[in-house]
Amino acid sequence: MVLRCPLPELTAALQAWHEDGTGLVFLADPTTGDEWSDVSKELIEVFRLTRQTLAKGLPVVFVVSNDDLLGRNGPGRAMVATGILSAARTAAVEHRKSRVPVNVIAREDGTDPEVIARWCGLLLEGEAPTGELIHLGSEHIGKALP
């Protein structure tokens, strides 16, 4: 499994849960700033790792912040989060016939890394849904639908 995860506690949980797993887990960098160069760098990383993973026919899970999807943490992180969601949907469309799942998890601040890791595992399975946005927590209820 390729792990792109800037949060050490989540990296540890993912490694513990999915030592033998395959696919890509990409966590949007929570330190991305509002400079265009930061945003561009992060989106290019998404492109490279996603293309590389899907070329091998392996599943992809992105993890973004629910607050970022709603634009609460500034434009840089918002552009990355919503850009990832749209790109994930397109990647899912392109790989639906080959049944390779591509999904996005929206986490809240304070979501238990073990819970995120467990959901990543479910979404890396061949029978997983695809093109979905899974919200962990309840803060999204009553807010904008991405």
Place this chain on the structure above:
Amino acid sequence: MTAVVTGAAGGIGQALCRRLAEAGHAVVAVDFSPRLEDVVAGLESNGVNVQPVQADLTTASGVEEVAKVTQAMGGLEVLVNNAGITRDSRLVNLGEDDFEAVIAVNLGAAYRLTLALIPQLPIGSIVNISSRAYLGNFGQFNYSMSKGGLVGLTRALAQTLAPSVRVNAVAPGLIGTEMAMGIPDDVRSKMIDAIPAARMGRPEEVAELVAFLASDASSYITGEVLVIGGGRSLSR
């Protein structure tokens, strides 16, 4: 007051210039393409006066050029980020140059121009032209990501610029522009078959929605994405 329209040489851009001028705005028409000159001449022959600025908005100098023009015109009330390009390919075949070009023009240029013009926009409206492809569209990983990014930009700015500036996004589906007419006839025909409205949209219909969002008629709407796609988001 002044309205800036980027991507003004394209089909939707021209309709935006016409409609915003009709609403009483002094329109600054921005485009990278040398075609802008002919487009402006065509608009003027139809009684629509615009101030053309040929500029590459992926560069700092291009952005500065637009900011200088609007400054000289006494500030800004409306900004429509409409410029966009496509470089379509399945993700596994998509080259890095094509990925970066689309992201830089569709998202980066809109972001940088917006940041540069915000100081001149104390009160008003920003409309970002996203695309229905932000919901996902085969062969458009780069385009879809860029248009999704515009949705995030819209939401973030709607909060930071409130209450004086409203920020919304419009997501057009298949619109009868030169870009759409470049799609092979049989493919375009199948695409139209999947649209409940049974036709392509017209650039003027997109312009009408943008004019609404730019006007006081939409004074309580901000941070929203309005899809204008003839019902395509519902059909198979």
